[in-house]
Amino acid sequence: MLGGQAGVGAGGGPPLVSNILQGGDVVEVATTVPYAIQSLIVKAEIRTPADLAGKKIGISRLGAIPHFTLQAIVKLYNVQGINLVQTGTTTQAITSLSQGLVDGIITSAPFTFRLVKDGYRELVSPKDFKKAGVEFLIQGLVARKSYAVKNRQVVIGMIKATMEGVKEIFVNERHAKAVLAKYTRQTDPEILDQTHKFATDIFVKDPTVTPGSIRPIVQQSTEFNLIDSKLAGNTPASAYYDNSYVEEIKRSGWLAELWK
Secondary structure, eight states, X not given: OTTSXXXXXXXXXXXXXXXXXXXXXXXXXXXXXXXXXXXXEEOXXXXXXXXXXXXXXXXXXXXXXXHHHHHHHHHHHTOOOOEEEEOOSHHHHHHHHHTTSOSEEEEETTHHHHHHHXXXXXXXXXXXXXXXXXXXXXXXXXXXXXXXXXXXHHHHHHHHHHHHHHHHHHHOHHHHHHHHHHHHOOOOHHHHHHHHHHHXXXXXXXXXXXXXXXXXXXXXXXXXXXXXXXXXXTSOGGGGBOTHHHHHHHHTTHHHHHTO
8 A cells, every 4th residue: 555556455453553653644544343353262171361371372473463462361361471372374373273282372253163163262252352342453444645635535435335345244144154155265054153143243333443442552562562662652543543534424324324
């Protein structure tokens, strides 16, 4: 996007924050999922977060979303002594878990449901983050300010199209599952049922970006030394998003009409 090849795209999370602090102009213009969507899957004998002390937990790599998710779990449950293991791809992480090289991994649906079916335990889920009010914006729409100013209706159109897609998840279960089956390569009806239910639990009907979904990303990026702490401290949360497009859509009555 910074290279000018695209003006609008899907995104959020740490790249959004580092982009702004490094002088970029890509901002969040809508959110679809303001909570962490990954789970901590562990061996069956691990029953509580307190049992994680001294255990090996697999993440894809340091500074990636699974790392952020695990750090949120550490803070939420005040867990100490976890040993991080960089496992690489999801397939490699699952292999590490099955071979006993790690005691748990951070992963997402539909892999979470497959692993639970295979006997592993979902120790912390996105529902737990949502219940605790822990926001963490990693999914939504981003746009270049320089592009959006000249193409405001394109950005608004993208937000509307995205929300129409979100609505399809809620109102057309059969179609939603067909799409999920295609892109997740899952054929098990039970797994597809669980994945669809997960989507209806986690996707939001109001795409407004909240400051609370940005701040944890900034805080953890600072703790991981991914961004300059002084610069981050002097940058307001509002620098990372622009809700004017969603607000315009709301004023027109379009969003309310969509969800009737």
